Amino acid sequence: MISGELFIDLLLGIGALVTAILCLTAKDLFQAILLFISMGLLVTLAWVRLGAWDVAIAEAAIGAGLTGALLIATRRQLNQ
């Protein structure tokens, strides 16, 4: 019998792995960027589960938010 906490940990970890694989195999660059942002948010939750609150805040703001903005700006430049 899987306990609830272990279930959440497994869900977060496998979710991060799957989004990472989907991100790298996506045909469209925009899809890949969005999947990368989703992976960042899942990993943020993993940091919270591991008790690293400072890292979670930084990852949410930088890893998911700013990196996403930078990537989307790059894609816009490439498509011009």
Add this chain to the structure above:
Amino acid sequence: MFNNMTLSDSAQQEGGLPSSVLFIVGLVVATVCLFLAMSLVEFQPTDQPLVTLVASNLEQSGVENPVTAVLLNFRSYDTLLEVAVLLIVALAVMPSGLQDAQQPFITVSKPRERSLVLEAFLRWLLPAIVVTSGYLLWTGASLPGGAFQAGALLAGAGILLLLAGHHSFNFNAPTARLLLVIGLAMFLLVGAGVILSSGIALAYPVAMSGILILVIEVAATLTIAAVLVLLFCALQIEPLGPQPNLGDKEKHL
């Protein structure tokens, strides 16, 4: 493996490389990961000396949040060098153009296309972001938060402001240059200043450490925010704001 790189969006067919090479690469990577996982399973940390060290010295650090204490007191060389790395990256992507040095840091202009929803939203959001960032900075002394998070939030506010199109930043202006270096300058200044009292660089006197850390953090927040906004600006070869003449631009590329 690194010879045939491409930028085109459509021509991305997983196999720029032959599948035999991909197979071998996959095999090698999988083997490496297997060995890493095995060594991780066998690795049993008996005791963690750093935990007790941090906990027993937290009183003297001037802050109550152990992460902030590690970042800005116990291992402040790391953070000092990190701010230096940020400054180097900023210098690397800095738009050239000395003639812009006379222009003000922020110029306001009419955007080509207005996004009314974003504008109205930002009127509420931007003050809230700035206040939240200040809160994160202040609370970093005792609760999760600190200079990095506050700086990242401020940078987010700056990027939103850019996207609304009314404002454009000129990072060659004196104010902007001051913002870019103030974090490193303040860190070095405080780090060198405490030599007078304690004799060791970056070893803050216990009574003053709280306020010194706060001073460094405020400066570092400003620098981090400015550098991150600059990094975003550097990606816009054609700036979002008004662009005078294209002839100049091509010379700078």
Add this chain to the structure above:
Amino acid sequence: MTQALLYGVFGIALFGIGLFGVLAITHVVKKILAINICGVGVFMVFIANASSGATPDFVPHAMVLTGIVVAVAGTAMALSLVVRINALEKPEEDA
């Protein structure tokens, strides 16, 4: 299987996925994404090991925090190089 070990193994798997991506993918921006995934895997191993004791070890937390900021700076620099190269390779007429 403890929580620390579980996340440690997930971190190594993320690192492996990223490493394979760096070596196998030809699209430059996706290569950069793969390097970032590699980095996230490394951070996860760090944080997972830090949380193995009764109280978390805060030194790796601080190191990861530094690492995140440096990673985004490196990513931004790589992306700006990509944009410059793209602008130089483009034919001149649409400048």
